[in-house]
Amino acid sequence: MARRIGWSATAGLAIGLLACGGPEQAAVADGTPTGIIVDSIAPIPDGPLGDAIRRGRAILLATKDSLPDHVGNDLRCTSCHLDEGRRRDAMPWTGVAARFPQYRSRSASVDRLEDRINNCFERSLAGTVVAWDDPAMRDMVAYMTHLSTGIRHGDSVPGQGLQKGSAVPGDSLRGASRYGAECARCHGANGEGTPGFPPLWGDRSYSIGAGMARLRTVAAFMKHNMPFDRPGTLTDQDAQDIATFLTTRPRPDFARKAEDWPNGDAPPDVAYPTRANPRTTP
Numbered sequence: 001m002a003r004r005i006g007w008s009a010t011a012g013l014a015i016g017l018l019a020c021g022g023p024e025q026a027a028v029a030d031g032t033p034t035g036i037i038v039d040s041i042a043p044i045p046d047g048p049l050g051d052a053i054r055r056g057r058a059i060l061l062a063t064k065d066s067l068p069d070h071v072g073n074d075l076r077c078t079s080c081h082l083d084e085g086r087r088r089d090a091m092p093w094t095g096v097a098a099r100f101p102q103y104r105s106r107s108a109s110v111d112r113l114e115d116r117i118n119n120c121f122e123r124s125l126a127g128t129v130v131a132w133d134d135p136a137m138r139d140m141v142a143y144m145t146h147l148s149t150g151i152r153h154g155d156s157v158p159g160q161g162l163q164k165g166s167a168v169p170g171d172s173l174r175g176a177s178r179y180g181a182e183c184a185r186c187h188g189a190n191g192e193g194t195p196g197f198p199p200l201w202g203d204r205s206y207s208i209g210a211g212m213a214r215l216r217t218v219a220a221f222m223k224h225n226m227p228f229d230r231p232g233t234l235t236d237q238d239a240q241d242i243a244t245f246l247t248t249r250p251r252p253d254f255a256r257k258a259e260d261w262p263n264g265d266a267p268p269d270v271a272y273p274t275r276a277n278p279r280t281t282p
Ligand code: HEC
Pocket: 060, 063, 075, 076, 077, 078, 079, 080, 081, 091, 092, 093, 096, 099, 116, 117, 120, 121, 124, 125, 140, 160, 161, 162, 206, 210, 211, 212, 217
């Protein structure tokens, strides 16, 4: 997973966020077809803080090599948070330090950025949490905080999160066939991945408890970002059908999934029953 697609392109296009700029300036698209976010980075400073920011970025790009005990599959953080966490409509970390602490209905608690990072370790990387006092955690937070330079608490950044469509299931049979045509050349005929391209299902992919395991989330991610070399070319129906097919595929379990959304407000596309929503259907 050493492949770093998009790096040279983004590095060349990066322009600095004006110190006085608000979030609109921070996230104005740079006009490229892939919708890369303008780099909100004032250049990474020299000295110990800059070193921490660079180490944090390296961990997020080469997660398994950096933290082998915390990663349970073949993904890295930037398998989904594309372009080093700076691409709009791919859950960018631009501004993320200003979005936490935040109340989250999945945990029904006020979570800090470290909690959110650990959610993705446990669920998206099917791994284990990183201790808050681990220097690796500090460094990941340093990088994300650097990407949030100039963005105020409460601001929303264009392209943050994912604009999700409907949760209405598509046609999984048609989705399987569209998967073969649009995705298999990189992600493998059985979703197992190919060299340089991550798996989409099976033991080495994200867990059932990951955000990407939800129909609406994967459909929206795919619509904006996949196929990687031709983003934006799928129809809504294709995205819906392929997403439905993907939600029927096996993937690692997430042991505490029944505790999610303890107030009973699980969204309709959550693929498992919870204690508070026993009748949620896939
Ligand atoms: C399988 C895909 C996937 C992988 C791999 C992944 N994430 Fe995420 N991440 C998501 C999704 C989906 C969301 C939620 C987006 C939404 O619904 O707004 C998210 C959200 C986040 C957020 C909150 C973003 C915000 O704007 O509130 C952080 C921080 C984060 N992830 C960190 C990480 C870290 C650190 C790793 C590696 C340990 C990682 N992610 C790996 C899919 C992934």
